[in-house]
Amino acid sequence: MSIPPLTTTTADRGRTNGAPPSARLRRRLVGPAWGLVPFLAYLLLFLVVPAISVFVDALRTEDGVSLSAMGEAASGQNRAALLFSVTFSAGAALVGVVVGALLAYAAASLERPRWLRTAVTSFSGVAANMGGLPLAFAFLTLLGRQGILTKILSTMGWDLYAGDFELGSVPGLITVYSYFNIPLMVLVTLPAIDGLRPAWREACSSLGGTGFTYWRRIGLPVLTPSLLGGFMLLFANSFSAYATAAVLTDNSKIIARRIGFFLGGDVSIGEDAVGFALASWMIIITATAMAIYWIARRRSERWTA
């Protein structure tokens, strides 16, 4: 008595012979593909539908479908807000990328103490997941007007709030965002740095290259897709951040905040459609960034696998 195969094996390929190759392929894929339907349906319902609704309402006017709201959402004050948010998120991402990559490199290369690397990865895992809300409050107690560090600095003669520094200003927000951006970068970059084989460094050396040569011609080029991907990830992360911004600032130039106001009934954004158009632009920007992240990630895996 033979037990039917439970999982497709290469032996199965013989069973469908007689049919043309494309049909064979289809037959092999379509059957089992049904198993994904519940999952895909779920995603459709609870992810795709809300996202599409935003676009639908953005394109809806009294006389039917129109791109006017999208246009309005990209002009005037809204445009200024979009530009501001993109620049701001890019700045936050840049800080996160540089410091995060350095920290990841430090954790990967320092042999002693032995527990350092595990400590860094574990902490990064926790910190990257730390809620934006408690974090914002924590920074308020540190660097807010009544913050303890503010106090310490003022006793040393440096009044942090003499100028127009605010935790909710750009430098302030970037500082707070770095708290979860840096660990996120560490988590994403460590595997890539691990992928840099010592043999490459040594081969470069035996061919006459110095450390500088190595980084310039091998190390950084190999890491570049990973760094780019990391940048995109941090960008999307900063761009989408809501809770932290909500606590620290009222600045409606931050798109996430702006949309929050709009949803709360603030009509200064524009009419309904414009508000949703703004949200649509937000999705487009974030999705583009994540798409680049995805592509960069695949590329970096190819080289360091």
Add this chain to the structure above:
Amino acid sequence: MIHRLSSVVAKSVPRLVVLVCSLFFAAPLLALARYSFQNVPTILLGWSTLFDKWSVTGVTAVFREEAFWSSLRLSLTLAAGTVVLTIGLLVPTALWVHLRLPRARALLEFITVLPYMVPAIAMVAGIMIIKPHARWFLNSDLALVPFYVVLALPFTYRSLDTGLRAVDLRTLVDAGRSLGAGWPRTMVRVVLPQLRVAIISAVFLTVAVVLGEYTLANTLLIQSLPPYQELFVGREPQAGYALNLLALASTTVLFAVLALVTRPRRRQSSLVRAIVSSPAHSSENPS
């Protein structure tokens, strides 16, 4: 000579980076702790008052609030619901993909990035659009659950996927079946125990995400824990901050327990592996 100098520099710069970063990461937590435990306003804080008025009353004050308990209950209920729905949806899917549709693995990895393409605030905008059309469902607080499943998807699917990759699933299933066990039995007695660690990771991650999720809850005016955390700060500053400290500490403890439970078998623990291979990890993003 230069060679030796450059190696000294190469050694000390990384250490410096780690030191500076450690200070940066510890400072806000310490500041929050000080504020929560010491009832001295910063203005009055000086060397003489450094050790005054330390107590836990700031932290325990929140326990007297009924609103705290009800919001905590709600968040825990939401977490429980999200966990159940996530496991029920993802475990069969992950198993199916690994056993029957290995080509779809890449596709599924991409799908786990998908939630990050739609920022939480945009998603909630979409939910508000749909709301009038689905009032019967979306009016309930628990309506958040399905969306939380989506928000937690990247972590949870990653966790399960990593766990499944670590076992030779096909061989196990074939072995179980060839020994006479039917499909259900094979799943329960052979496969699921292998996934125990991955499932526990997924559960913990889900709970962490749900307990920290602010954006959806706040915009939809649902009084789960995070909106309450913000509200309470407005009403009673010290107690409110202390509550946030508690929230932070709880998440950290959660992760610490998880790291212990899923002890490292290889170089990295499965938790760290799951998080590491997840595309984006901050609950800032989904929230």
Add this chain to the structure above:
Amino acid sequence: MSILHLRDLRKSFGSSVALEECSLETREGELVTLLGPSGCGKTTALRIVAGFETPDAGSVELGGKDITRVPAHRRSMGMVFQGYSLFPNLSVADNVDFGLRTRGDAAPDRRRRVGEMLELIDLVDHAAKFPHQLSGGQQQRVALARALAVEPRVLLLDEPLSALDAKVRSSLRDEIRRIQREVGITTLFVTHDQDEALAISDRVCVMSQGRVEQLGTPMEVYRAPATPFVARFVGTMNELPGIVSGRETVSLAGIEIHAPRCSGESAGTAGRLLVRPEDLSIGESGLRGTVVSLAFHGATSAISVDVQRLGRYLTVVAPSSTVDDLRTGAETTVAVDASRAIWEAT
């Protein structure tokens, strides 16, 4: 003329000693293999020569000059690693070109040289490919070309074949030897595979636990092992327990065997005689035993004989024609030719 001279190298990592009194001299153009089990120090020695490790004591001389303190990138050494050492972001041609470009050679010269090297390894058509598009064997050939492009004075190979499958391994091994001969470069080759070592080397340096056990031609190392370790590590050995009974005689199970290499031992010492299977034969006189198994290997056969009085099985390798009529279970005699056997006291 000695080109590479390792003098009394000593190296420890923490509390474990990797190398102790390791000395070696190579001649111009010869291929010396460092052979030994893992942990014997061969890779450490190679890395010290390359400049990736500094010895605790001892020195490395190249052409008479002490290079022990010279940094790795200034030694003129070409190195081939165990695997995956090609730069993944550069094409095959750019990989081979790397050392030339670092050196600052002019573009036309580099192009010409890269072309020469690619022809040498027969991968001209693959010049534009990237490492991940090549097989393991092809990658190692490119690694070899890359190392040789800058015309180093010494070529170092760190187990270059270990990561490859068996078929590729033997053909690549011969390739490497061919190229090495053609270019005429002094080479140090590290491996744990004694077949490899015997097949391609001019001389073999057998190492164990940080020390050099024997340095000699493959023939010497095989036929005249200096120590029991070498005897066992290279090829197979039969171990015959016995007692020294005279100046050059050993008593095995009551039979006197002439063993010229045991001359230094005093009578009465107990120990083991290590004899190669091909130095045993099925004959008229010798040790009595029962045939346990016969393995036919074409020209030769391996016969396993249970010699009760010695309390062990002996493996005899003999031309198949001479043992044609032997059957399992048959009683037979094993003659011992101990002229090359070495003695190990217990």
